[in-house]
Amino acid sequence: MSTGKRKRYWLMKSEPEDFSIDDLERVGTEPWTGVRNYQARNFMRDGMQLGDGVLFYHSNCAVPGVYGIAEVASSTYPDPTQFQRKSKYFDPKATPEEPRWMLIDVGFVRKLARPVTLEAIRGRSAALGEDFALIRKGSRLSVLPVTAAQWKILLAMEPK
DNA sequence: GCCAACGTTGGC
DNA sequence: GCCAACGTTGGC
Secondary structure (H helix, E strand, O other): OOOOOOOOEEEEEEOOOOOOHHHHHHHOEEEOOOOOOHHHHHHHHHHOOOOOEEEEEEOOOOOOEEEEEEEEOOOOEEOHHHHOOOOOOOOOOOOOOOOOOEEOEEEEEEEEEEEEEHHHHHHOHHHHOOOOHHHOOOOOOOEEEEOHHHHHHHHHOOOO
């Protein structure tokens, strides 16, 4: 439950062919539709607070890595696509009275001059620690928490 | 495009 | 509740 006021940090993955940091810059704010993993949903629903920091990560591309900074730009609300019969994210078991999938809006903050690549991140795995889900073996979470210390390390890695 | 790792589904 | 089958993720 999000009771505190302290800013939290997250990493959110997106396939750039689908929605990139440039797309986010263009639209400014984007509802993060389509998450259909309970763990990722729980982070959005129970953990995120307005203003939290987000590392915008490009996955499934030539050079995976963090390409920009974003922020949590709304409180949590039901993902509208779960009710849209024609959407590929339609969930027949969800109803407006009992929505299954919750999301937040992601707001653009800035692009990194150059990405902090997955390769570079792996190179700092000792400093980042075992609990960093991005580089944990087999982890495929698309929304995951980042500690303040990890956030600091990752942004300090931004190539000038 | 391949495929390992993972999550979900559904029969039993 | 088990677990095989299936679909998805995401690095390479």
